[in-house]
Amino acid sequence: xxxxxxxxxLNRWLVVASRGRGVANRVDSIEATGPYExxxxxxxxxxxxxxxxxxxNSAAAIYPEEILADTIDEVVGTGPYRIKxxxxxxxxxxxxxENYISRNEPADGHSGARRQIPDEIRFIPVPDANTxxxxxxxxxxxxxxxxxxxxxxxxxxxDIAEPVILxxxxxxxxxxxxxxxxxxxxxxxxxVQAALPIDDMLFAAWxxxxxxxxxxxxxxxxxxxxxxxxAELYNQNxxxxxxxxxxxxxxxxxxxxxxxxxQYEYHFKMAEVAKLAFETxxxxxxxxxxxxxxxxxxxxxxxxxxxxxxxxxxxxxxxxTTLWNVSARxxxxxxxxxxxxxxFTAETDLAERQKLFTEMQRLNYEDVGFIKIGAFNALxxxxxxxxxxxxxxxxxxxNASIK
Amino acid sequence: MAAVVLIVxxxxxxxxxxxxxxxxSLMLGPDATPEEAAxxxxxxxxxxxxxxxxxxxxxxxxxxxxxxxxxxNQPVTKVLALRAEPTVFLALLSLIFALIVAVPIGIYAxxxxxxxxxxxxxxxxxLAASVxxxxxxxxxxxxxATEYGWFPASGYGGPDxxxxxxxxxxxxxxxxxxxxxxxxxxxxxxxxxxxxxxxxYIRTARSKGMGEARVVLxxxxxxxxxxxxxVVGLTLALLVSGAVVTERVFNIPGMGNLVVNAxxxxxxxxxxxxxxxxxxxxxxxxxxxxxxxxLVDKRVRY
Numbered sequence: 001x002x003x004x005x006x007x008x009x010l011n012r013w014l015v016v017a018s019r020g021r022g023v024a025n026r027v028d029s030i031e032a033t034g035p036y037e038x039x040x041x042x043x044x045x046x047x048x049x050x051x052x053x054x055x056x057n058s059a060a061a062i063y064p065e066e067i068l069a070d071t072i073d074e075v076v077g078t079g080p081y082r083i084k085x086x087x088x089x090x091x092x093x094x095x096x097x098e099n100y101i102s103r104n105e106p107a108d109g110h111s112g113a114r115r116q117i118p119d120e121i122r123f124i125p126v127p128d129a130n131t132x133x134x135x136x137x138x139x140x141x142x143x144x145x146x147x148x149x150x151x152x153x154x155x156x157x158x159d160i161a162e163p164v165i166l167x168x169x170x171x172x173x174x175x176x177x178x179x180x181x182x183x184x185x186x187x188x189x190x191x192v193q194a195a196l197p198i199d200d201m202l203f204a205a206w207x208x209x210x211x212x213x214x215x216x217x218x219x220x221x222x223x224x225x226x227x228x229x230x231a232e233l234y235n236q237n238x239x240x241x242x243x244x245x246x247x248x249x250x251x252x253x254x255x256x257x258x259x260x261x262x263q264y265e266y267h268f269k270m271a272e273v274a275k276l277a278f279e280t281x282x283x284x285x286x287x288x289x290x291x292x293x294x295x296x297x298x299x300x301x302x303x304x305x306x307x308x309x310x311x312x313x314x315x316x317x318x319x320x321t322t323l324w325n326v327s328a329r330x331x332x333x334x335x336x337x338x339x340x341x342x343x344f345t346a347e348t349d350l351a352e353r354q355k356l357f358t359e360m361q362r363l364n365y366e367d368v369g370f371i372k373i374g375a376f377n378a379l380x381x382x383x384x385x386x387x388x389x390x391x392x393x394x395x396x397x398x399n400a401s402i403k
Numbered sequence: 404m405a406a407v408v409l410i411v412x413x414x415x416x417x418x419x420x421x422x423x424x425x426x427x428s429l430m431l432g433p434d435a436t437p438e439e440a441a442x443x444x445x446x447x448x449x450x451x452x453x454x455x456x457x458x459x460x461x462x463x464x465x466x467x468x469x470x471x472x473x474x475x476n477q478p479v480t481k482v483l484a485l486r487a488e489p490t491v492f493l494a495l496l497s498l499i500f501a502l503i504v505a506v507p508i509g510i511y512a513x514x515x516x517x518x519x520x521x522x523x524x525x526x527x528x529x530l531a532a533s534v535x536x537x538x539x540x541x542x543x544x545x546x547x548a549t550e551y552g553w554f555p556a557s558g559y560g561g562p563d564x565x566x567x568x569x570x571x572x573x574x575x576x577x578x579x580x581x582x583x584x585x586x587x588x589x590x591x592x593x594x595x596x597x598x599x600x601x602x603x604y605i606r607t608a609r610s611k612g613m614g615e616a617r618v619v620l621x622x623x624x625x626x627x628x629x630x631x632x633x634v635v636g637l638t639l640a641l642l643v644s645g646a647v648v649t650e651r652v653f654n655i656p657g658m659g660n661l662v663v664n665a666x667x668x669x670x671x672x673x674x675x676x677x678x679x680x681x682x683x684x685x686x687x688x689x690x691x692x693x694x695x696x697x698l699v700d701k702r703v704r705y
Contacts, residue, residue: 018434130652298423322434
């Protein structure tokens with residue numbers, strides 16, 4: 001493959017992929033400027049572009065130009081392994097791609113050398129967390145993802161497996177409806193924010209302090225985006241303040257509709273605790289507990305909800321979080337935030353971007369654009385002796401080996 | 404049978420569409436805009452009037468075309484065919500296990516009515532019927548697979564597994580499923596045998612000096628056969644359609660797991676197809692049961 005394949009794929013990405021479409025209006029051209037060089041020209045500076053292209057959810061995948069079509073049946077990619085067989089819901093079997101040439105740099109996260117150590121990597125979808133655990137502890141699997149926190153002690157006691165805690169994995173979010181309903185009133189949003197007992201919600205959801213972090217910053221400690229902007233408005237747990245804000249807003253007792261699901265049990269548990277806190281503060285609360293498919297449909301209709309609960313891994317670039325965009329389904333369109341976001345995405349100097357992000361975070365707390373509940377860790381289990389699989393929200397196995 | 408299938412086709416179509424939820428939003432993921440979801444819905448034909456969708460579905464189903472799975476992008480018949488093997492063999496192995504356990508115990512419990520054995524058998528059957536199969540499955544999986552390593556913990560073998568290897572993956576799940584269903588068969592067998600063992604012709608057979616084994620197994624069991632065949636037939640149908648929990652616990656890629664995933668994904672054609680297959684299966688098993696009555700009891704006429 002060469003630059004022609006990359007150009008064809010990226011041009012297709014701008015048309016067919018959600019994240020590609022989101023950036024398409026900034027792109028002037030994508031051109032091959034050498035056999036292995038591609039130049040992307042933008043109308044305006046857009047600093048998140050490289051992070052966006054590298055982000056796996058963006059799906060800016062590179063295929064041979066000749067297989068591009070509306071749907072690609074036989075996927076050919078650029079990695080060290082090729083698909084031998086994929087039986088949906090049963091397994092995805094990858095085997096070494098013999099002609100792969102690895103980079104020479106040492107492996108570093110997703111970058112650097114990819115050494116093709118296992119002959120075969122097989123991904124087996126196992127929907128039930130307990131079945132994944134038993135598969136790991138019986139030696140059937142070398143790696144098991146997304147295990148329940150209460151499985152930790154069993155894995156610790158195992159002779160053949162060991163636990164790995166990914167710290168932090170993700171952050172739970174109360175997404176706020178800025179388009180219609182109660183939450184379009186800033187005072188009511190501030191009342192919601194004031195009422196939330198974050199510690200209690202996180203404890204109810206995970207039950208073990210090893211698995212959650214009460215932290216105002218939108219990024220974990222040690223990350224370049226970590227800051228304290230607006231932190232004083234986090235975890236207030238102040239029902240009196242919330243009640244006063246509701247009174248100021250002239251709240252008439254209309255139900256605050258929380259849309260959630262038990263697909264992720266911790267969403268539901270957090271919602272239960274929040275409901276009690278809201279009711280103590282004077283809200284009338286209606287919990288709409290539905291399955292994930294229904295939630296996915298209803299959240300697209302701003303008439304049906306005031307808050308819906310979701311979560312996201314920490315993304316390397318703040319602007320990749322769609323909640324910042326006024327075009328997102330939550331529709332947060334504060335002019336100050338729009339200006340800050342525009343500056344942030346146009347700025348390329350990291351130190352300047354950090355300052356701008358601190359201001360964006362402050363604005364998020366001040367205007368209650370969306371509500372970060374905290375951070376949580378993920379429990380993974382792996383066979384003892386497995387190396388080369390660094391903890392990652394999107395794990396990869398090309399450097400894996402088992403002693 | 405045609406009327407039953409038509410009713411099932413209609414009910415299946417209506418039920419899946421009564422449930423809220425949108426397959427297009429699920430397929431596109433959280434970053435998709437409502438406009439993109441609407442575009443995909445149009446591509447999948449989900450934006451057409453419901454009456455048009457219904458008549459298209461019925462017309463195609465009559466020709467044996469259950470449509471294409473929204474998720475797998477394959478004909479539903481092909482998807483179901485691939486998933487039928489584990490479910491059918493799980494059901495058959497479970498039934499064999501249940502019959503081996505339940506029928507002899509049921510016969511002997513009836514023969515020794517009121518004895519310690521009889522009371523124990525009834526209690527054990529009550530217990531087996533009361534314990535949910537997911538709990539039995541979790542316990543069996545933890546101890547017999549993980550701790551002792553006697554069985555694979557989950558799955559149905561890898562890409563290279565031959566038939567016997569795949570069957571090895573079904574032993575533990577069929578044991579779990581068989582336990583629950585053996586309770587029903589045991590109680591029916593015992594009750595039927597008790598009815599028959601009190602009949603005059605059994606007393607006559609004994610008075611003629613016939614051996615007990617011959618009296619019980621030849622005269623009594625044969626006449627108690629019709630209710631037992633009925634319950635075995637229904638159990639087999641229940642096993643095929645009701646192995647959802649066991650398939651989930653043991654991650655067996657059968658029709659139960661398929662339909663759960665299809666519901667979660669709102670894969671309407673697969674849900675409809677599975678309901679139709681199960682309905683037809685019920686009808687066929689009942690038909691076979693009726694035909695077996697003829698073999699067991701010559702007095703039966705249709």
